Amino acid sequence: MLNNRQKLSSNNVWGRGLLVFQFAMAVALGIATVVFYRQMQFIQTKNLGYNPNQVIKIGISGVRDVQKITRSFRFYLKENTLIKSISLAGEFGFRDIQVNDRKLLSYMRTIDEKYIDLMQIRIAKGRNFSDQFRSDSAFGVLVNESFVKASGFKDAVGMQITSEPNAAEKLTIVGVVKDFHYGSLKQRIQPMVMPMSGHSGGDALWVKVETAQQTEALALLERTFQKVLPGAVLNYQFLDQQNALEYETETRWQQIIGYATAISMAICCIGLFGLTHLATARRAKEIAVRVVLGATASHIALLFSGDFLRIVIIAILLACPVSAYLLNIWLSDFAYRIHISWWMFAAVGGVAFVLTLLTVSSQAFISALKNPVRSLRAE
Incomplete structure (x- = not known):
C-alpha cells in the first residue's frame, strides 16, 4: 500500500481487508492477555483450603x-x-x-x-x-x-x-x-x-x-x-513454589501473548501513522480549502478519523466472537476458572479505539495547522 501509494477508499478492498485483519489480530491478542491475566490472578489468589506459605517439603529417599x-x-x-x-x-x-x-x-x-x-x-x-x-x-x-x-x-x-x-x-x-x-x-x-x-x-x-x-x-x-x-x-522445595510449577506453561504463554499484543498494537499504530500521513499528503489542497473556509483542526481530525475508526470497529466485531470461542476452549482445561465478561472485550476494544483516534488525529492536526497558502500555492 505504501509503495504503490494506494488510496484508502471504498474500492480498495485488499488494503482495507489487510488493515481489518491486522487490527482484529491485535484486539484478539489483547483480549487473550486480559483473560490469561485474570485466570492466573484467580489461581494465585484462590483460597486453596490450606496455607502453603513458608511450608517446606523435605523428601526422604x-x-x-x-x-x-x-x-x-x-x-x-x-x-x-x-x-x-x-x-x-x-x-x-x-x-x-x-x-x-x-x-x-x-x-x-x-x-x-x-x-x-x-x-x-x-x-x-x-x-x-x-x-x-x-x-x-x-x-x-x-x-x-x-x-x-x-x-x-x-x-x-x-x-x-x-x-x-x-x-x-x-x-x-x-x-x-x-x-x-x-x-x-x-x-x-x-x-x-x-x-x-x-x-x-x-x-x-x-x-x-x-x-x-x-x-x-x-x-x-x-x-x-x-x-x-x-x-x-x-532435597527440599517450598510448597507455594511447587504449586506454581503446576501452571508453568500457562505463565509462559501469558508472557508470550502479552509481548505479542504490545508488538501487534505498535505495528498497527505505525501502519495507521503511515497511511494517515499519505492520506493527508494527497488531500493537502482539500484540507487547505476547508481551513480557509473556517474548518478547525478538530473538524479535520474527525474527517480523517472516520474511515479508520470504522475499520477498527469492524475488526473489534470480528475479533470478539472468535476470541471468546478460543479462550473458552482454553479455560475448559481448568475445573476452577473465571468467566469471560463483556467488560474484557469493551476494555480492549476501547484501547484500540483510543490508540487509533490518537494516531490518526495527530497527523490530521499537524496538517490542519499548516499554512493553507503554501498548500494552495503548491497545488
Missing part, C-alpha cells in the same frame, strides 16, 4: 525408618523458634475404598497428628488425630467433604471403611476435614482418605518455618539433616 527420622528432627528442633511445626506425610495416589457394599476411588495421603494444624486445614466434623487415642495410628482415618458426599454417609464420623489391598482391615473415620486442593485447579477435588503415617508410612517431612527468617531456617534444617542422615543430600 530410600528405605528408611521415617518415624525415627521425624522424631529425631523434632528432638533437635523442638526448642528452636525458627521452626514452627514438623509433620510426616506421604502420597499414595488413588486407591479403591470399600464403603458398605461398593467401591469408591479415593486419593490417599498418609499424615500424622501435626499435619492438619501445620497446613491450617479446617476440621468440619469430628476431631484430628491425637496421641491420646492409640487406635488412631493403626485404624484411624480422616476424610474430606467430597468423600462424605460421594459415600452417601449422613454422618461419616465413626463409620468404618476398608482400603485396598488391606481389605480385611477395618478403618474408622475419626474426623472430616473441609475440602482443600491437594492438586492443581485443573482438577476437581476428589474424595480423599488420610490414614495416619504410623500406619502406612510417609515419604516427606513438612516443615513450617518462621517467615521473617527463612534463610536462617534453611541453614538450620541443613545442619539438622546432616545430623540425622549423615552424608545425605537435603
Whole structure:
C-alpha cells in the first residue's frame, strides 16, 4: 500500500481487508492477555483450603525408618523458634475404598497428628488425630467433604471403611476435614482418605518455618539433616513454589501473548501513522480549502478519523466472537476458572479505539495547522 501509494477508499478492498485483519489480530491478542491475566490472578489468589506459605517439603529417599527420622528432627528442633511445626506425610495416589457394599476411588495421603494444624486445614466434623487415642495410628482415618458426599454417609464420623489391598482391615473415620486442593485447579477435588503415617508410612517431612527468617531456617534444617542422615543430600522445595510449577506453561504463554499484543498494537499504530500521513499528503489542497473556509483542526481530525475508526470497529466485531470461542476452549482445561465478561472485550476494544483516534488525529492536526497558502500555492 505504501509503495504503490494506494488510496484508502471504498474500492480498495485488499488494503482495507489487510488493515481489518491486522487490527482484529491485535484486539484478539489483547483480549487473550486480559483473560490469561485474570485466570492466573484467580489461581494465585484462590483460597486453596490450606496455607502453603513458608511450608517446606523435605523428601526422604530410600528405605528408611521415617518415624525415627521425624522424631529425631523434632528432638533437635523442638526448642528452636525458627521452626514452627514438623509433620510426616506421604502420597499414595488413588486407591479403591470399600464403603458398605461398593467401591469408591479415593486419593490417599498418609499424615500424622501435626499435619492438619501445620497446613491450617479446617476440621468440619469430628476431631484430628491425637496421641491420646492409640487406635488412631493403626485404624484411624480422616476424610474430606467430597468423600462424605460421594459415600452417601449422613454422618461419616465413626463409620468404618476398608482400603485396598488391606481389605480385611477395618478403618474408622475419626474426623472430616473441609475440602482443600491437594492438586492443581485443573482438577476437581476428589474424595480423599488420610490414614495416619504410623500406619502406612510417609515419604516427606513438612516443615513450617518462621517467615521473617527463612534463610536462617534453611541453614538450620541443613545442619539438622546432616545430623540425622549423615552424608545425605537435603532435597527440599517450598510448597507455594511447587504449586506454581503446576501452571508453568500457562505463565509462559501469558508472557508470550502479552509481548505479542504490545508488538501487534505498535505495528498497527505505525501502519495507521503511515497511511494517515499519505492520506493527508494527497488531500493537502482539500484540507487547505476547508481551513480557509473556517474548518478547525478538530473538524479535520474527525474527517480523517472516520474511515479508520470504522475499520477498527469492524475488526473489534470480528475479533470478539472468535476470541471468546478460543479462550473458552482454553479455560475448559481448568475445573476452577473465571468467566469471560463483556467488560474484557469493551476494555480492549476501547484501547484500540483510543490508540487509533490518537494516531490518526495527530497527523490530521499537524496538517490542519499548516499554512493553507503554501498548500494552495503548491497545488
